[in-house]
Amino acid sequence: MSANPFDQPLNDETADQERELLDATAKILSIPTSSLEYCTLSVDETLRKLETNGTTGLPTVAEASRRKLTYGPNEIEIEEDESLWKKFLSSFVEDRLILLLIGSAVVSFFMGNIDDAISITLAIFIVVSVGFIQEYRSEKSLEALNKLVPAECHLIRCGQESHVLASNLVPGDLVHFRIGDRIPADLRIIEAVDLSIDESNLTGECEPVHKSSQAINKESFNDQPNSIIPISDRTSIAYMGTLVKEGHGKGIVVGTGKNTSFGAVFDMMSNIEKPKTPLQLSMDKLGKDLSLFSFGVIGLICFVGILQGRSWLEMFQISVSLAVAAIPEGLPIIVTVTLALGVLRMAKRKAIVRRLPSVETLGSVNVICSDKTGTLTSNHMTASKIWCLGSMDNKSNVLSLDKGKNSNLKNYLTDDVRETLIIGNMCNNASFSAEHGNYLGNPTDIALLEQLPKFNMKDIRHTVKKVQEIPFNSKRKFMATKVVNPDGVYTLYVKGAFEKMLGHCSHYLNEKGKNEKLTATQRETIIEAANALASEGLRTLAFAKQLLPDSPTLLTEDSIDDLIFTGLIGMNDPPRTTVKPAIEQLLQGGVHVIMITGDSENTAVNIARQIGIPVIDPKLSVLSGDRLNEMTEDQLANVIDHVNIFARATPEHKLNIVKALRKRGDVVAMTGDGVNDAPALKLADIGVSMGRMGTDVAKEASDMVLTDDDFSTILTAIEEGKGIFNNIQNFLTFQLSTSIAALSLIALSTAFKLPNPLNAMQILWINILMDGPPAQSLGVEPVDHEVMKRPPRKRSDKILTSSVLKRLVGTATCIILGTVYIFVKEMAEDGVVTARDTTMTFTCFVFFDMFNALACRHNTKSIFEVGFFVNKMFNLAVGLSLLGQMCAIYIPFFQSVFKTESLSLGDLLFLLLISSSVFIFDEIRKYWIRRNDTDDALYYSIV
Numbered sequence: 001m002s003a004n005p006f007d008q009p010l011n012d013e014t015a016d017q018e019r020e021l022l023d024a025t026a027k028i029l030s031i032p033t034s035s036l037e038y039c040t041l042s043v044d045e046t047l048r049k050l051e052t053n054g055t056t057g058l059p060t061v062a063e064a065s066r067r068k069l070t071y072g073p074n075e076i077e078i079e080e081d082e083s084l085w086k087k088f089l090s091s092f093v094e095d096r097l098i099l100l101l102i103g104s105a106v107v108s109f110f111m112g113n114i115d116d117a118i119s120i121t122l123a124i125f126i127v128v129s130v131g132f133i134q135e136y137r138s139e140k141s142l143e144a145l146n147k148l149v150p151a152e153c154h155l156i157r158c159g160q161e162s163h164v165l166a167s168n169l170v171p172g173d174l175v176h177f178r179i180g181d182r183i184p185a186d187l188r189i190i191e192a193v194d195l196s197i198d199e200s201n202l203t204g205e206c207e208p209v210h211k212s213s214q215a216i217n218k219e220s221f222n223d224q225p226n227s228i229i230p231i232s233d234r235t236s237i238a239y240m241g242t243l244v245k246e247g248h249g250k251g252i253v254v255g256t257g258k259n260t261s262f263g264a265v266f267d268m269m270s271n272i273e274k275p276k277t278p279l280q281l282s283m284d285k286l287g288k289d290l291s292l293f294s295f296g297v298i299g300l301i302c303f304v305g306i307l308q309g310r311s312w313l314e315m316f317q318i319s320v321s322l323a324v325a326a327i328p329e330g331l332p333i334i335v336t337v338t339l340a341l342g343v344l345r346m347a348k349r350k351a352i353v354r355r356l357p358s359v360e361t362l363g364s365v366n367v368i369c370s371d372k373t374g375t376l377t378s379n380h381m382t383a384s385k386i387w388c389l390g391s392m393d394n395k396s397n398v399l400s401l402d403k404g405k406n407s408n409l410k411n412y413l414t415d416d417v418r419e420t421l422i423i424g425n426m427c428n429n430a431s432f433s434a435e436h437g438n439y440l441g442n443p444t445d446i447a448l449l450e451q452l453p454k455f456n457m458k459d460i461r462h463t464v465k466k467v468q469e470i471p472f473n474s475k476r477k478f479m480a481t482k483v484v485n486p487d488g489v490y491t492l493y494v495k496g497a498f499e500k501m502l503g504h505c506s507h508y509l510n511e512k513g514k515n516e517k518l519t520a521t522q523r524e525t526i527i528e529a530a531n532a533l534a535s536e537g538l539r540t541l542a543f544a545k546q547l548l549p550d551s552p553t554l555l556t557e558d559s560i561d562d563l564i565f566t567g568l569i570g571m572n573d574p575p576r577t578t579v580k581p582a583i584e585q586l587l588q589g590g591v592h593v594i595m596i597t598g599d600s601e602n603t604a605v606n607i608a609r610q611i612g613i614p615v616i617d618p619k620l621s622v623l624s625g626d627r628l629n630e631m632t633e634d635q636l637a638n639v640i641d642h643v644n645i646f647a648r649a650t651p652e653h654k655l656n657i658v659k660a661l662r663k664r665g666d667v668v669a670m671t672g673d674g675v676n677d678a679p680a681l682k683l684a685d686i687g688v689s690m691g692r693m694g695t696d697v698a699k700e701a702s703d704m705v706l707t708d709d710d711f712s713t714i715l716t717a718i719e720e721g722k723g724i725f726n727n728i729q730n731f732l733t734f735q736l737s738t739s740i741a742a743l744s745l746i747a748l749s750t751a752f753k754l755p756n757p758l759n760a761m762q763i764l765w766i767n768i769l770m771d772g773p774p775a776q777s778l779g780v781e782p783v784d785h786e787v788m789k790r791p792p793r794k795r796s797d798k799i800l801t802s803s804v805l806k807r808l809v810g811t812a813t814c815i816i817l818g819t820v821y822i823f824v825k826e827m828a829e830d831g832v833v834t835a836r837d838t839t840m841t842f843t844c845f846v847f848f849d850m851f852n853a854l855a856c857r858h859n860t861k862s863i864f865e866v867g868f869f870v871n872k873m874f875n876l877a878v879g880l881s882l883l884g885q886m887c888a889i890y891i892p893f894f895q896s897v898f899k900t901e902s903l904s905l906g907d908l909l910f911l912l913l914i915s916s917s918v919f920i921f922d923e924i925r926k927y928w929i930r931r932n933d934t935d936d937a938l939y940y941s942i943v
């Protein structure tokens, strides 16, 4: 186990890619930016130079607006690098098959087949346009994804503190940041408490960098090239986009938007193509395999055709069009568009996917690990009970604070209660925002400040001087502040988890304000009282203090000892209302739900029971951090099956639990909001963070952000994920069956020495239907809510399962038989192939295709059950396709292009009758599957 879970390398592959990138970034970062200048200036010099104030920020709003005009908003824009036209034109030459088609048009032209030349040119234009529009859409929707989570920050301007969008910042602004925040601009740090910042996304250095307000001595970097201080040595600068891993501080904005180091690298990053998702990769591979196969078949057809003495130009045209049609070149694009549209749909349902591959993984999740505070509960703390040893002496005697906002509890203010409240006040970093009319900061801290008025007490932090702070973090589980009173007396105030604190307490404060030695029985009483509070689901904090001789020595974590215990406060943080039903549904769908919390065992068990996480026997189902420390990874993997709750977990424990689960082959989703969740969020197959109350660090580490902070949104996301996967399977069935049918049709007619049933133009039209709108519309089929009742898909499961293949071959056979029947029947009537014959065959194939598309809208459910009107885009696409087909048959211009002629209404009806067979057969198949309810019905293997 590594001491610092943040610096564990998470993935070797990405590490390699990152390294490459970083070499390039290093170059860019050596270009001077404002941070280079300001890191060597003192705090005062910085303030003077930027004409701002270190406590109140910029003096006037007007000044801020003026600067915004000069420097622009604090945003990094991506510039469009190529014009649309250029992109469109280049797509003609990028595809080799299209080039071949153009070649064949040119050849036709010179051979005097002007008709053909025009038709093929037109077809090429349509094929390329449809492809281009789809690709453009996919790009646009991917771009839209990047804008979904805007950055925010704590700004102090004209003495007012507020929470604003980071884009509002201008140079000279004063900002406040704390553990878990993302730095909103390049800042010159003017105040730092135990501050370390993770700059790995800028420098690649995993170890967080310790930062302070100390100016850098320029002289010591004279040996560097151009005497430039390396970016990682500017320790008085906090860079935009980096993450606060420890402590808190204040800084003055010195660079915004493009004038930041992040802005400089971002420009470069935006030109780098995103890695493809596993699904996209496997689609690419499938596409390649199919191409190879099709080329083989087409080559054979062409060869046999020429041997039979057919016109080589005709064979060439047919082959190339067949290649265009049979090769599902649109497949990867449709997959991307489907993923991207799905992701946008999820965004509307409040789940923002930050990494596309997660969508595929969502359907396979079989374990959800969730942190408690802030995820299952809302992290809106209210101090609800207070207990002090002196005034209340046994555990059942507690002072309840939930008596309404205006209640007066002054009469209960014994000395130990007062001191406990004072510690809660002193050992506190929340601040009041006049603009918002409430406190900003850590919810625990806020809850403590909100109690003061009930006792007629005031925030007295301004009356003392804070000299040192050991900030709270999840590993330490306490916070300490050292202050000096006006009379020169130093006092240490400590608050934190009671297990951590009690060991360091030697005395307690009695109700009269006297220190007394703690006896063993009294310790027991404190533990009992703490457990009693926790068993009610309250988050329990202990409070203690110590008078220090006026020693200037710096306090360390280990030197804290010999404290005076004053009391306990139980905080209420009820579960979110939507959590319980969500967990119920998850359990029903075969997903194992585990709570991992930094809170105590009793609190965790109480909350778990409230939200329906099964805790049958607390001895077996609950594991605490201490016991986790003693276990090896294998032991952990063994017990994890029956453990539902991990309590008093550190960030490292959270990470190890996820690791152990993944090692067993589970597909793990981890949900969390805090800095303590970040490493686990990153390691999980899907990290899910809370968008509103969650920290930036957690959001940064996660794959998905829930914008409404609602745990149950995960259900929606999983549902969409499963739905998207089904849709991809469906349009794959559609595309491949059409492709196989077209290919086989030409192959058969060649083999049996029949004339070609479809000409080149017709094949290209079919290609547009198959690769274009109808296929795409299958990708946006609304989710069937029943997917949630099915078990998760296995990670290793292929997208083309054997049942998909069976269905595909069956459908293709049906289409081939029907079309061949029409062709042979029409031909037999007059013995020669006329325009009417091919028109009939062509129309028959197109009708088949449309019925096939209809059947492919669902893999197991009857369309009558799914409903004909739920997928509007599908109806539109099919409607337009049919309209197009009618144009091809009845409009003279297109008749000459497609070499068709008008059909009678009777003909059309007859064709509809024949082609509906593919739909009817598939309905029968669905009925049969559902009646037998075989594994096939699930389409997936059971986990």
Ligand SMILES: Nc1ncnc2c1ncn2[C@@H]1O[C@H](COP(=O)(O)OP(=O)(O)OP(=O)(O)O)[C@@H](O)[C@H]1O
Residues within 6 Å of the ligand: 371, 372, 373, 374, 442, 444, 445, 472, 473, 474, 475, 477, 478, 479, 495, 496, 497, 498, 539, 540, 541, 596, 597, 598, 599, 600, 649, 674, 676
């Ligand atoms: N601001 C704070 N100051 C001092 N102690 C705190 C503070 N916040 C929390 N604690 C104590 O530390 C404990 C653990 O907190 P931690 O952040 O590790 O997890 P958590 O937020 O309680 O739970 P979860 O991991 O479910 O979010 C809390 O139970 C509480 O006793």
Ligand SMILES: [Ca+2]
Residues within 6 Å of the ligand: 371, 372, 373, 374, 375, 672, 673, 674
């Ligand atoms: Ca949390």
